[in-house]
Amino acid sequence: MILPEISFWMLAAFTAVTSIFTVTTRNVVHSALGLAASLIGAAAIFILFGAEFVGLAQILIYVGAVVILFMFGIMLTGTAIRPVVDNDQRGMAALVAVAVFIVLAAGILSSYGHKKVNFDVAFPTVLIGRALFTKWVLPFEAVSILLLAALVGAIVLARRD
Amino acid sequence: MPVAAPLLLSALMFSCGVYGVLARRHGVMLLIAVELMITAANVNLIVFSQLLRDQLGNIVALFIIAVTAAEVGIGIAIVMLLYRQRSTVAVDDLRLMKW
Numbered sequence: 001m002i003l004p005e006i007s008f009w010m011l012a013a014f015t016a017v018t019s020i021f022t023v024t025t026r027n028v029v030h031s032a033l034g035l036a037a038s039l040i041g042a043a044a045i046f047i048l049f050g051a052e053f054v055g056l057a058q059i060l061i062y063v064g065a066v067v068i069l070f071m072f073g074i075m076l077t078g079t080a081i082r083p084v085v086d087n088d089q090r091g092m093a094a095l096v097a098v099a100v101f102i103v104l105a106a107g108i109l110s111s112y113g114h115k116k117v118n119f120d121v122a123f124p125t126v127l128i129g130r131a132l133f134t135k136w137v138l139p140f141e142a143v144s145i146l147l148l149a150a151l152v153g154a155i156v157l158a159r160r161d
Numbered sequence: 162m163p164v165a166a167p168l169l170l171s172a173l174m175f176s177c178g179v180y181g182v183l184a185r186r187h188g189v190m191l192l193i194a195v196e197l198m199i200t201a202a203n204v205n206l207i208v209f210s211q212l213l214r215d216q217l218g219n220i221v222a223l224f225i226i227a228v229t230a231a232e233v234g235i236g237i238a239i240v241m242l243l244y245r246q247r248s249t250v251a252v253d254d255l256r257l258m259k260w
Binding site for chain 1: 168177203212230238
């Protein structure tokens with residue numbers, strides 16, 4: 001039972017460091033790559049907690065599609081060489097972020113400070129798939145309509161006319 | 162393992178996202194920070210799925226991932242439109258909805 005715990009701490013450290021790097025680096029491309037690393041770390045944590053399908057979907061969709069889309073956005077706007085990075089409210093933003101973290105941490109520690117979690121329940125893909133196509137089939141179809149609408153909307157917004 | 166550890170990691174990621182949204186000027190970097198916040202929410206869902214031995218958290222996390230993909234597509238399209246019309250991606254320069 002010690003091995004998953006060690007893996008978790010390593011992955012948590014990796015994810016935390018890359019998350020902080022993502023929002024503090026002054027290079028836009030580095031920020032997108034930091035996001036990719038952070039999301040891979042989160043996906044590994046998902047798999048560690050038994051959510052194998054969600055972890056793999058996370059790598060496929062976020063790292064494979066979303067980060068590449070960000071890269072396209074950065075490259076096509078030419079901001080990789082002419083960066084516009086931060087505004088002048090960094091200090092205040094850091095203060096707000098720390099305050100948010102303190103409030104969240106206080107809430108977590110007071111509600112779940114003594115509870116333990118194990119890594120013993122797995123959610124195999126067959127289980128998720130069965131639930132998705134029986135009980136959750138209506139939201140599933142709604143999401144497919146949403147994706148179609150987003151596709152059409154993105155084309156309408158971005159086309160040259 | 163204490164369940165507070167992954168929840169605190171999620172809180173840290175969320176705070177990073179809050180900082181990014183507040184401090185960044187670049188439209189794409191703003192979206193990147195929003196992605197961090199959404200992933201923090203997903204970490205919470207997966208951890209509670211394990212804690213409560215219920216697959217609901219997994220299902221909701223999947224839906225969140227799908228909705229995020231739609232959100233990012235529209236977001237990048239808006240940034241591209243912005244760049245084409247105003248030659249800037251700095252969101253601080255946008256003070257009017259219509260001009």
